[in-house]
Amino acid sequence: MLKIAVANEKGGVAKTTTAASLGAALAETGKKVLLIDLDAQANLTLALGFDPRTISYSNANLLMNAIPVGQIIQSTPFKNLYLLPSNPQMGLAEQFLPIHQGYEFFLRNTLSSLQSSFDYAVIDCPPYLGAVTTNAFAAADVLLIPTQAEYFSIYALQSLMNKVKQTREQINPQLTYRLLLTLFDKRNKIHRILREQLHKNFPTGMFETIINIDTKLRESAIAGSPVIYHASRSRSAVQYRALAQEIIQYVEETKALQPA
Template identity: 35%
Template sequence: MTKVISVFNQKGGVGKTTTVVNLSAALGKKGKRVLIVDIDPQGNTTSGLGVDKRQLNSSIYDILINELSIADILVETSSTNVFLVPSNVELAGAEVELIGLNNRETRLKNALENIKDKYDYIFVDCPPSLGILSINALTASDSVLIPIQCEYYALEGVSQLMDTIKLVKKSLNKDLEVEGVVLSMFDGRTNLSIQVVDEVKRYFKGKVYGTIIPRNVRLAEAPSHGLSVMDYDPKSKGAEAYEELAEEFLEWSEEEF
């Protein structure tokens, strides 16, 4: 059974795209078929997987606004078993355009219905905002994966994020759950990182993955080459961490679902 997971945090720079790209690549290497839906107008996941945003004939915009089929837009990525519905800057206008359309909150959900059974996991990379694009993602999803960086103000905005999830659960998707919390950008040399880990674990009791993603140069370099860290430098600390996270993710995910 396919699981649809939104990767969401309305705070920018928390490792959202890094997690989408590398967790998907690690799962793909383990034989899982993964679809990534980039619903962020910045399109960082799209370029991070080596797809040129400027050369796209169609994108997620056409699915949401023009009701094109996902099958017509699908792109194969450089990562094994990982496919992509790309995004580009055109999507920025969709927030306004969607307001006047019927079923504006369920357009992504409806589009995914026809292709869901072809994949084990579908990850939706959300924009760092609480607008209609994120609402579409949360409405279409079974669960939410929340990346949080091990830095000062890590939990700032988290209660707002949880309120949004509750709101969507109440009015649009009663089955929406928190999949788990991924801690990233960890620096074991600082007390602050260690304090943040403790604080996040207290807040999200039992929902924080034991695997913590470290600060890693290779992890930061990989997107500029259009590759996941698994394909860029599989022996790096970043790649090893995402391998471990994928194993833990599968354990949790298949237990719950």
């Protein structure tokens, strides 16, 4: 199982949209995918058509009360796609996790028990770098950082890069990262300039796929159905499928590097 954490402390950069769309695009290829909603806003849970108010157990119970993961996992209406849901109790997890010794590794330990049950785990993080996001960074193989081609978004990458460095030093030396340009408008000159700047600053750290602005993504979140299913032929569906292919290729390349 490859574990991908979708994170950025900047709000509204398409973390949740990317987790839902990429997860669905991977599932569509026949891979078994576990989506993990770590945000108290529960947007990923909503985007898959669940009502967080009616969920009896969420990731808050997983992290704080050690409720077995099997009691929390939900199957979704979409083939090969499963969900570890969130609800507002995740706010309590953020607050109280740090009183537990070794709390950074709670998610990693849970996922190690699921290692052979799924091909991919895609973790949606809240828009801050607190105790819950630290759990995601400790558990992940790859950090997927959605970013907009806006000055403030690029500025915010600095503190994220510090967090990556600290994570590698302290809890997860193997962690790699890739940036994904989202909400891109190619008619916007600033967007084009900042895209070039990002490519210069992160020559090997960016996905080739870029996600353009597409209103179908907003509609699909409201419909509770990932864009891959909601608007199968839309531009964003095509782009998220291309992103899934880049990730599948990445897994094959890293496998080839490992001794048999």
